[in-house]
Amino acid sequence: MIPSLEWIDNKVKMIDQTLLPHKLEFIEFTDYKGVAKSIKVMNIRGAPAIGVAAAMGMALASIEFKGLSKDEFLNALNEAGEYIKSQRPTAVNLFWAVDRILKRIEGVDENPDILSSIIVEEAKNMWQEDIDTNKSIGKHGAEMLNDGDTVLTHCNAGSLATVRYGTALAPVRVAVEQGKKISVIADETRPRLQGARITAFELQYDKIPVKVISDGSAGLIMRLGKIQKVIVGADRITSDGVFNKIGTYMVALAARDNDIPFYVAAPVSTLSMSETFKDVEIEQRDSKEVSIVLGQVQIVPNGVECLNFAFDFTPFELVSGVITEDGVFPPKALVEKYKPDKRC
Ligand code: MRU
Secondary structure, eight states: OOOSEEEETTEEEEEOGGGTTTOOOEEEESSHHHHHHHHHTTSSOSHHHHHHHHHHHHHHHHHHTTTSOHHHHHHHHHHHHHHHHTTOSSOHHHHHHHHHHHHHHTTOOOOHHHHHHHHHHHHHHHHHHHHHHHHHHHHHHHTTOOTTOEEEEOSOOSGGGSSSSOSTTHHHHHHHHTTOOOEEEEEOOTTTTHIIIIIHHHHHHTTOOEEEEOGGGHHHHHHTTOOSEEEEOOSEEETTEEEEETTHHHHHHHHHHTTOOEEEEOOGGGBOTTOOGGGOOOOBOOTHHHHEETTTEEOSOTTOOOOOBOEEEEEGGGOSEEEETTEEEOHHHHHHHHTTTOOO
């Protein structure tokens, strides 16, 4: 799969994911406000991908501000960071990435020109690290998969939710590279249909067998014995559970009821071990995403209210293991290993 975004000649080039699966088109940005908007409107989405986009947005901001005095440069950069962070509230990688860029130049005694080149290098490093991290997640996760397994996943935590390779889909990719016969069942993932549009697109692109089901089918498909493992991604993992795309919690409940292992795959940059459920803002998006399918067909009578929470919370009791770049951890061991917060 091609990278979801790249830094090319001081521009950020990304796949416009709002057009998938019908069109594979690229958009380019030379200003941080453009990148910030692309995060908000979900041209780019998925926690690790928006983290790297945010870092690249900071790199563009640093280029824009390098003619300023050092104090002005640092102030403007901090403001740009706050602006980028304000685009979406739940995926912690967005905050992690902006903070990592700011931290990289903290106390560095150089002029804005040099500071900007340090920031650009850091953003490029974060791009490469994302790919390497996902490959490690894939290697550890593939050990959980047996030849012939069918894996159920929710939303898109694949190559397109990261720079490349994916988090939840990385174990599938590695297992397939190892010669195991693995197929995927993707929940369609209402209301923005990331499973149907994006997971199905990228797996078909890479010739990995995939079928799409309506979200409500997951429990029955499990009961029929068609699923051996569930693997989902995460937008934020706190010390008590996992925030991921709306619908994940119900998949986890069905998996528990059917004795199917439920794994969460995510990089360490998605961990926020100093927080619990009550600390996290769950994004609520425009209710029209629910009432008007893909902005085209209204399916709810005029005047009826819709709720559109973008993420839910799955308590650790329902999670068999969390797959990070360091290994596979039962939740208790995960909390033990990464607490206090060691993300930076
Ligand atoms: O709203 P999105 O598309 O940005 O949400 C992405 C998800 O919730 C994915 O399921 C994913 O697991 C987190 S990103 C790897």
